[in-house]
Amino acid sequence: MKDYYLVDYHLHTPRCGHAWGELDDFVRRALDLGLKEIGFADHFPLLHLRDESLSMGLEEVPIYVEEIYELKGRFPEIDIKLGIEADYVPEVLEELNSLLERYPFDYVFGSIHYVDGWGFDDPRYLGGYEKWKIIDLYRRYFQILGDAAETGMFDILAHPDLVKKFGYRPEEDLEDIYLTCLERVARAGIAVEINTSGLRKPAGEIYPALPFMRICRELGIGITLGSDAHEPADVGRDFQLAVSLMEETGYEDIILFEKRNPRPQPLKLS
Numbered sequence: 045m046k047d048y049y050l051v052d053y054h055l056h057t058p059r060c061g062h063a064w065g066e067l068d069d070f071v072r073r074a075l076d077l078g079l080k081e082i083g084f085a086d087h088f089p090l091l092h093l094r095d096e097s098l099s100m101g102l103e104e105v106p107i108y109v110e111e112i113y114e115l116k117g118r119f120p121e122i123d124i125k126l127g128i129e130a131d132y133v134p135e136v137l138e139e140l141n142s143l144l145e146r147y148p149f150d151y152v153f154g155s156i157h158y159v160d161g162w163g164f165d166d167p168r169y170l171g172g173y174e175k176w177k178i179i180d181l182y183r184r185y186f187q188i189l190g191d192a193a194e195t196g197m198f199d200i201l202a203h204p205d206l207v208k209k210f211g212y213r214p215e216e217d218l219e220d221i222y223l224t225c226l227e228r229v230a231r232a233g234i235a236v237e238i239n240t241s242g243l244r245k246p247a248g249e250i251y252p253a254l255p256f257m258r259i260c261r262e263l264g265i266g267i268t269l270g271s272d273a274h275e276p277a278d279v280g281r282d283f284q285l286a287v288s289l290m291e292e293t294g295y296e297d298i299i300l301f302e303k304r305n306p307r308p309q310p311l312k313l314s
């Protein structure tokens with residue numbers, strides 16, 4: 045993997061209430077793996093509900109920012125970015141936007157963890173799946189993903205097909221649903237994340253699925269790479285497989301971010 049420019053843009057910290065380990069150990073793991081850049085992107089406070097097991101509190105955001113800057117200062121041998129993962133919840137969008145603008149983030153992930161108020165990726169609310177015909181759930185999820193892209197508030201869509209997390213999959217073909225959604229994403233000009241954490245979930249595969257990734261490529265949508273590590277051992281996890289999917293779909297670049305400006309970087313170092 046040494047001849048690839050690999051980055052892990054999706055690292056969490058214990059501030060979110062469900063991640064473990066010292067920040068230094070996340071960095072050391074990345075250095076051991078030879079990653080060129082990492083970015084912390086912990087969960088921004090949920091504004092529609094308060095749950096300390098899901099995100100940091102509002103008062104913690106400035107401390108988080110300071111912690112990452114302090115880390116940058118101590119590890120000049122690797123480029124450390126300040127990112128954040130923010131939930132797309134239509135009811136609180138304006139408030140979210142004005143809060144995000146206060147901090148010097150290098151990039152903002154937009155995440156769909158809620159479908160019409162239901163936390164579908166939370167194992168506590170698995171019962172919700174019984175209320176849906178699975179194809180309708182997928183249709184709704186990808187509609188919301190397109191909505192999130194069009195807000196202009198996010199740089200990257202995190203784990204773009206998270207709806208498959210628990211392995212609920214429709215029998216129907218998803219191409220049309222993907223295409224309708226991704227045309228909106230392409231028009232919005234934002235990137236999507238290749239996120240290896242799906243391999244560690246019942247879904248058993250990378251987010252997004254290969255057919256989704258192929259359409260991204262056809263539409264010229266940029267990609268970033270992340271492990272969604274909630275502990276140091278998961279930094280850079282399964283990146284070999286991510287790289288082979290990127291190559292299989294014809295991606296030659298990944299997108300890097302600095303102060304919310306995207307820049308393509310050739311994946312393969314010559």
Ligand SMILES: [Zn+2]
Nearest residue numbers: 056060062087
């Ligand atoms: Zn998390």
Ligand SMILES: [Zn+2]
Nearest residue numbers: 129155202203
């Ligand atoms: Zn997430």
